[in-house]
Amino acid sequence: MCRQRRHIDHHKMNTSRKSVFFAFTAACFMALLTSVFALAQSSPKDDAGRIIALEHAWNRAIETKDTKALDQLLAPSFVAVETDGSLTGKGEFLASIKDPSYQPAEAFYEDIHAEIYGDTAVTVGVFRIRETRKGKRITERQRFIDTWIRKGQTWQCVASQVVIIPAKQLSPT
Amino acid sequence: MKKLLIAATAFLAITALSALAFAQSATSDEGGRILGLEKAWNKAIEVKDTKALDQLLGSTFVAVESNGAQSNKSEFLASIKDPSYQPSQAVNEEMNVQVYGNSAVVVGIFRIKGVEKGKSYVRRERFIDTWIKQNQGWQCVASAATSITTK
Numbered sequence: 001m002c003r004q005r006r007h008i009d010h011h012k013m014n015t016s017r018k019s020v021f022f023a024f025t026a027a028c029f030m031a032l033l034t035s036v037f038a039l040a041q042s043s044p045k046d047d048a049g050r051i052i053a054l055e056h057a058w059n060r061a062i063e064t065k066d067t068k069a070l071d072q073l074l075a076p077s078f079v080a081v082e083t084d085g086s087l088t089g090k091g092e093f094l095a096s097i098k099d100p101s102y103q104p105a106e107a108f109y110e111d112i113h114a115e116i117y118g119d120t121a122v123t124v125g126v127f128r129i130r131e132t133r134k135g136k137r138i139t140e141r142q143r144f145i146d147t148w149i150r151k152g153q154t155w156q157c158v159a160s161q162v163v164i165i166p167a168k169q170l171s172p173t
Numbered sequence: 174m175k176k177l178l179i180a181a182t183a184f185l186a187i188t189a190l191s192a193l194a195f196a197q198s199a200t201s202d203e204g205g206r207i208l209g210l211e212k213a214w215n216k217a218i219e220v221k222d223t224k225a226l227d228q229l230l231g232s233t234f235v236a237v238e239s240n241g242a243q244s245n246k247s248e249f250l251a252s253i254k255d256p257s258y259q260p261s262q263a264v265n266e267e268m269n270v271q272v273y274g275n276s277a278v279v280v281g282i283f284r285i286k287g288v289e290k291g292k293s294y295v296r297r298e299r300f301i302d303t304w305i306k307q308n309q310g311w312q313c314v315a316s317a318a319t320s321i322t323t324k
């Protein structure tokens with residue numbers, strides 16, 4: 001009798017433990033599923049917003065010649081193709097911004113669009129810059145393509161290319 | 174015990190080095206594949222093979238041309254198909270590929286000879302192409318070209 005009771009208690013306890021275990025597993029699974037679903041649903045849109053914010057931060061860093069901020073935005077393997085077709089690496093790019101003869105007044109996007117491909121993003125748009133280069137005042141409209149790579153919690157630009165939009169080409173797209 | 178520890182450390186080191194070598198070799202294989210696709214792109218331009226180009230370019234493909242114009246995949250293919258566009262030679266003088274997992278960035282110099290609207294031309298352009306590995310394999314999703322005006 002005693003043994004049976006004990007047996008019943010043990011069985012009850014097992015059943016209770018099992019129920020708790022199943023409830024906990026089910027809750028964890030549901031939470032995981034919801035998170036994955038939420039991430040899958042919101043991620044590309046959130047990432048696109050994040051990338052565009054980083055592009056705006058890039059412009060602000062140019063305007064204020066903040067090479068420390070640019071250093072964070074650009075990956076070590078960063079490459080840029082300038083409007084004259086020359087190729088620069090990260091070090092040269094930062095040095096050109098630091099150069100005292102380079103005096104940017106205003107840098108902003110007329111148009112920008114981001115496309116997300118998992119851990120890679122491509123932004124395309126029109127960039128307008130007013131600056132003084134070696135004593136010469138310049139206002140340029142440039143079409144650009146930037147490629148960004150996810151690095152942990154943030155993104156870094158690995159490639160950037162700009163092409164001058166001739167003044168007679170009025171349409172932004 | 175000491176021998177066992179040394180053996181375990183050696184095993185772990187060999188495994189880590191093998192994994193690293195494998196990862197590097199895989200990256201270099203992918204890089205080689207992408208460069209092969211870049212060459213296939215040039216051949217497709219020379220023979221105006223828009224079917225081959227359709228395979229090479231992603232559906233979201235965007236191009237920024239050396240004149241500052243932007244085109245999507247269908248506009249790009251239509252420009253190649255245009256009878257007034259007659260390329261005779263398309264080559265990459267130099268190319269460098271950087272692979273980032275499922276994406277790759279190719280930087281290089283592209284030289285094209287041809288006739289456009291009855292006028293012959295030779296152009297040298299610096300380009301950056303961005304490739305993405307998707308279900309269909311590697312496809313180019315973005316391409317920008319800037320005329321080289323520096324010596």
